[in-house]
Amino acid sequence: TEDDAAFQERIDDDQFIEPKDYMPEAYRKTLIRQIAQHAHSEIVGMLPEGNWVTRAPSLRRKLILIAKIQDEAGHGLYLYSAAETLGVARDDLVQELHEGKAKYSTIFNYPSLNWADIGAIGWLVDGAAITNQIPLCRTSYGPYARAMVRVCKEESFHQRQGYELMMAMAKGSEAQKEMAQDALNRWWWPSLMMFGPPDAESTHTAQSMAWKIKRFTNDELRQRFIDATIPQAEALGLTVPDPDLKWNEERGHYDYGEIDWDEFWAVVRGEGICARDRIRDRVNAYEDGAWVREAAEAYAAKQNQKAAVA
Amino acid sequence: TEDDAAFQERIDDDQFIEPKDYMPEAYRKTLIRQIAQHAHSEIVGMLPEGNWVTRAPSLRRKLILIAKIQDEAGHGLYLYSAAETLGVARDDLVQELHEGKAKYSTIFNYPSLNWADIGAIGWLVDGAAITNQIPLCRTSYGPYARAMVRVCKEESFHQRQGYELMMAMAKGSEAQKEMAQDALNRWWWPSLMMFGPPDAESTHTAQSMAWKIKRFTNDELRQRFIDATIPQAEALGLTVPDPDLKWNEERGHYDYGEIDWDEFWAVVRGEGICARDRIRDRVNAYEDGAWVREAAEAYAAKQNQKAAVA
């Protein structure tokens, strides 16, 4: 249609699309799916970290961890708000998450098993997220792009804190170093999987690039992340669990080993080791809290009524 | 009545009363109240000890503690059975416990706070219970007396194990000794209260003595317990928290300080520090387990029906 052509022209011209602007239905649906998935990831992502709040080994680390989780709840809220500008309700999106119909980042279905995992999550998981998200600060949908600016800023901060925690562990006692290495071993490959399937198998990439929702392919971003992260691992004195990893002078990039895509797809299908626990925890929180939300709504309604009468 | 006179004659002749024998209604009621209270105490008494099962500091101690709690569940079952011979149903008795209408030993509304408490409970609480219960092995109601024989035997074993645990703590490190003393400080007075109010204030004693349900008064039993326990405390090298305690050569007994009867009556009224937690734990266990009991009953009924048809 003519509208579609004008829309694409604005995109090509690097203009932001705003909620009231015309947009093709497929663009809207793609954005809702992606933003909701992103919001769900922030909320589910609170759980593996929350698992260590009550066991953080110092007051300072406990404060840092709580503040990080708080930021994630905040990111979830911005992102649900951004999705709502596209005409969906947060409650409906949450419902889809609870029913297992919506996806969230596969990484959060892996367990956090030792204290260094909190460092590894900040360093690698937030690191991968930022690599994905920095280009999203210029994504074509305005509210999403603006949410991303704030999210990226806070996540860079988390990433540095995570790295600092890893450093304390990696330079600590033998036991701490063992925990740090163990954490790297477990989080490395799932972090690489966060960029999604290889370009050849990625169903959404081409259209999303044309719409400038995405600006780089999965493999490009993955490579960027690896290139940035290897020197950091070396500075920690830890070994990245990939025997095929080596600098390729010619490409100017690190070569890396084969990712276990079977594992990736298994986790996408909901077979991750924590998948049932994660959804159950969220559903329990929601259901146990129903009376609180109902009471708060009823109270607000009564107050409004009073105000109207007065 | 003539029956009542014949009944009292049998009692005076030290004969056992059996379930099918004539007994005055007041005798029956007194026994039901006392046996139920005793059964409830065994069941609620599992909780302060259960609180340490998952934290027992060695495999051996964990085994001993589990076996002790198992015995208590067993005692509860015998005692409910003994009560049932008097024409009440266990479920009704349990219902009264859950509704706060039935009493159980006040001691179990005190918390178990450190590992030495497990020793103190065995040594002092089981010790006081045995002092109370040995005469009950000759109580006038046959089923109760026979249950008591078995209960006392097992509790003597628990008492020795508790004392042995206290010994290990009292002769251990400074920290262990501190825990042992702390446990003695907290459990001493409540243990003395287990014998019930002073004779002058005990409403049931005279009639119970005439019926030979009781054979010694509260104060007599309390004195017996104190006399037996003080040398044990001395052997542990611990200090009994009673500045007025001293050997009275003339009486041939220990004199002891004033018991805080206000505290006793407060706990009897349900104001003990763990009272709400204890009843809530039992009610939750019962309610959460309702579906299990229902399924088991339904299954048994189906099996019976099958057997009948076959």
Place this chain on the structure above:
Amino acid sequence: MTQKANDTKAALLEYVLGVADDSLILGQRVSEWLGHAPAMELDIACSNLALDLIGQAQLYYEYAAKLQGEGKSADDLAFLRDGHHFRNHLLVEQPNGDFGQTIVRHYLFMMFHLKRSELLVGSDDKELAAIAAKTVRELEYHLRFSADWFRRLALGTDEGNRRIQDGLENLWSFTFEMFKDVPAETPLYEAGTVPRPSGIEAGWNAAVADLLQEADISPSARKAAPTKGRIAGHHTEHLGHLLAEMQFLQRAYPGLSW
């Protein structure tokens, strides 16, 4: 130093530890909600409460470590004392229960803790006064937040009212301890170093009674439970489990930097 001065210093150390322990234990409890709160907005609110409380605990522990003068850190005091050495009020260690009980606990404690902290601002111990002064603004928010939610839940629905009432019944017997003067602290009261707990009681009772009435909640008839309480290191069974979890890493890997 004279024996009396020594005793007074020891009493002050215990007092400061008590305030620190109150803050840490309540902060730890509130932090258990993260990821499990009734609404995402409440995950954020609970984070705020926990951050304030644990941050305040850190300040008080640092001062306690300084008073103690044994070269210990705030973390040593938080992570390496066992339950019978903790001096927190039994109220703050009670389990979260449902969100209503969490709110009741927070309100009942904050009405005391804010008043105590306001009085500490006037302490003749300038360092203690300065710490208290830093916390008052935050604690005002805690009191407002918990009172608001108390009303909202109790006046919103019948279920909300029932649950708030139930939380009050569960917790009421632990409120009496807050107003017990501690004999060893007498010189501190007399010198104006710390406020007399009993002096806070009347104001607390009046304020709480007002909120109960406003929120259509019946006063609890429950009495103080017989216990020597925090000063003797006599807690409820809940504290030990909380500490086993909170202190695990410091206990399992002693003497490390994290």
Place this chain on the structure above:
Amino acid sequence: MTQKANDTKAALLEYVLGVADDSLILGQRVSEWLGHAPAMELDIACSNLALDLIGQAQLYYEYAAKLQGEGKSADDLAFLRDGHHFRNHLLVEQPNGDFGQTIVRHYLFMMFHLKRSELLVGSDDKELAAIAAKTVRELEYHLRFSADWFRRLALGTDEGNRRIQDGLENLWSFTFEMFKDVPAETPLYEAGTVPRPSGIEAGWNAAVADLLQEADISPSARKAAPTKGRIAGHHTEHLGHLLAEMQFLQRAYPGLSW
């Protein structure tokens, strides 16, 4: 000793620790029911299960300590290793859930563990064989008890059936790990010291399928979760919390007798 003999001995130590850890962790879980079981008779039954399992753990730990030859005690191995050194199957560390899930977990594990133990009775390691022989009678009871309750709950009421089905869904993905051969254990399989886990799979599958059918429970479609599992020390998040509690005293007061 040659490198190969050393490796074999190390693999045997890990194997024995694995059996010990399985027994201890499952025993610890079952013991959580004490005082909270659905009926007093089940408090007693759960005590029996816990006593058997923890007693068996002790025998296996003692043998592991002997193999290790570092003068450690069974308690050292139980209370002073952290999660990433535990070798128990992920199935046994899963939370009790409701009583139905506890029964499903016990049945699924016992059908494996009894078969494994029966095979261990024929081990060429006489000491290991003797320990296993002591346990078989007890484990037969565990299997019978859990299969009986599985039937009773699943065939008793609709709710019972639904809960058993739900327990199966929660746990099924953790069953695959039990049948994974461990490369380092190959010499032990070949020597007839320990049974090949994969050799147990077919019998287990057939027995479990029979019970599911008999109990009117649908097979679970859930797959193995991607994890390197117990051999790499990769557990679920539940183990750490269990250990924090279980090990608290030994960690907080190291080196003492209890």
